[in-house]
Amino acid sequence: MSVAAITEALSKVIDPELRRPLTELGMVKAVKIVGERAEIAIYLTISGCPMKDRLHEDISKAVIGVANIKSVQIEFDVMNDEQRNEIKRIIRGGNEKSIPFARPDSLTRVFAIASGKGGVGKSSVTANLAVALAARGQRVGILDADVYGHSIPRILGMLGARPTAIDNTTFIPPEDVRGIRVASMEMFKPQREDPVAYRGPILHKVLEQLLADAFWGELDFLLLDLPPGTGDIAISLGQLIPSSELIVVTTPQVAAAEVAERAGRLAHQLKQQLVGVIENMSAFPCPHCGESISLFGSGGAAETVRRLEQLTGGSVPLLGKIPFDPALREGGDAGTPLAETSPSTQAIRDIADQMIKRSTSLAGRRLPLSAR
Numbered sequence: 001m002s003v004a005a006i007t008e009a010l011s012k013v014i015d016p017e018l019r020r021p022l023t024e025l026g027m028v029k030a031v032k033i034v035g036e037r038a039e040i041a042i043y044l045t046i047s048g049c050p051m052k053d054r055l056h057e058d059i060s061k062a063v064i065g066v067a068n069i070k071s072v073q074i075e076f077d078v079m080n081d082e083q084r085n086e087i088k089r090i091i092r093g094g095n096e097k098s099i100p101f102a103r104p105d106s107l108t109r110v111f112a113i114a115s116g117k118g119g120v121g122k123s124s125v126t127a128n129l130a131v132a133l134a135a136r137g138q139r140v141g142i143l144d145a146d147v148y149g150h151s152i153p154r155i156l157g158m159l160g161a162r163p164t165a166i167d168n169t170t171f172i173p174p175e176d177v178r179g180i181r182v183a184s185m186e187m188f189k190p191q192r193e194d195p196v197a198y199r200g201p202i203l204h205k206v207l208e209q210l211l212a213d214a215f216w217g218e219l220d221f222l223l224l225d226l227p228p229g230t231g232d233i234a235i236s237l238g239q240l241i242p243s244s245e246l247i248v249v250t251t252p253q254v255a256a257a258e259v260a261e262r263a264g265r266l267a268h269q270l271k272q273q274l275v276g277v278i279e280n281m282s283a284f285p286c287p288h289c290g291e292s293i294s295l296f297g298s299g300g301a302a303e304t305v306r307r308l309e310q311l312t313g314g315s316v317p318l319l320g321k322i323p324f325d326p327a328l329r330e331g332g333d334a335g336t337p338l339a340e341t342s343p344s345t346q347a348i349r350d351i352a353d354q355m356i357k358r359s360t361s362l363a364g365r366r367l368p369l370s371a372r
Contacts, residue, residue: 003031005067006038013062016051017164017172018091019217022059025087029077036070038063043079045087045166052076084167091215097169099211101222102241108219110244111275111355112237114267116259118149118228121280122249124332125322125348126225127155131338132352134178138220141173143210144184145237146227147203148196153186157335162187163214172215181217183210204236211240221355230266238270245273247319250304251281252296257303264308264316274316275358277304278351282321284343295324320351 010031011023022028022042029041040059044052060072079087095103101110113129115122123146130140144152153159156176163171163183173183185196185206198206216222224244227233237244246267250260264274279301283294301318308316322328327342338345 002067003033006031006033006040006063006069009062009066010040010059013055013058016054016058018087018215020090022055025090026083033067033069036068037073038066038069038071039073039075041075041077043083044076045079045084046164047078049076050162050164081167087166088170097212099208099240100216101211102243106243108216108222109355109358110222110224110241112145112224112226112234112244112246112267112272113249114226114234114246114263115228115249116230116256116261116263120228120249120251120256120260121322122228123149123151123225124155124328124337125249125278125280126223127152127332128328128337128344128348129352129355130180130221130223131156131178132348133221133355134180135338136352136356138356139179139218141181141216141219141222142183143222143224144182144186145207145210145224145233147185147198147206147233148227150184150186150196152182152225153184154335155332155337156180156182158182159192159335166215170213170215181219183214200232203232204239207233207236208240230262234263234266235270238267238272242271243273245275247275248277248304248308249280250277250300252279252283252294252298252300252321254297254299254303256300257307260300260304261307261311264304265311268308268312274308274312275355276317276319277301277308278319279321281324282347284323284325293324319354320347322347322351 010028011021013022015022015025018025027043029043032039056074059074063069063072100106101108113122113126130142133140142152144150158176161174163173165171173181175181186192248260248264250256267274281296283292286293305316305318322344325342325344328344331337
């Protein structure tokens, strides 16, 4: 029986949070074979690692049957500071601490979901787009940048979720049941009910830390749920990730067009790419007679598009109209977004498909080219 064979089996066990093999991360402390039993010692990044049971299960499955092993005994130890620093070096690819999405070689598409005012369903749209993207095999993260009005954890069924701290400068955002990684101010407060009372200059630092201190892993998409309006966070995002792209969410009310335009106007001033406009709470079919009902009027998104195209001198597409749908609201309250039978589902999927199609092209990309 070979220790090498067991070590080889452990190289196929992926840390569920860091998404790297245990052997690559230096988490295998020792391997010993006693008769038909494998005795394995594993390093954890912290003593209260929430994935300890998951690791125990994955290691046991990987090792039993290898080299005639019939049982596995696993002991856990905790890394020292030097080992944790090495972990950080590995997951950052040897780079100094920085915002990975701002680097020229980043392949993650960063979409900021914005609105001119609150109450248009921006957070619900953000969460449901993330779910739709994940259902299509995309690796997705959400940064709940609405520092004062954070609601993404509830919509995704993540109430009480906490990040895993590697040390005081690096943390791993938790995942929902679909594998969507989420960072939100709510996860750092002692109590959910506690208010966040930060003034302007601190908000920039908060956003920078949430982007740079988190280990997001390899993402195809990072969605940022921005606060409503054109405040500090929206400005800071344009400075911290200049390549980020903006989607404006509005409602069918024509009166909302002027307010929604402001979010797009700020992005234009910051030289961010305007991806398009989403009309939320659009006309929906009556559940009794099937007649289309425009509860909040009509034409708001079209007017927003017209204004933004006039501003930019280019095409700003209407990405889609999401019907007003009680099932969507109920799903968000229950932490189960994107109800499969809701009429809004197809509209959200269509928008997600457009985002994926956009991500496979070079449109809006800043290519890492240099002059010779």
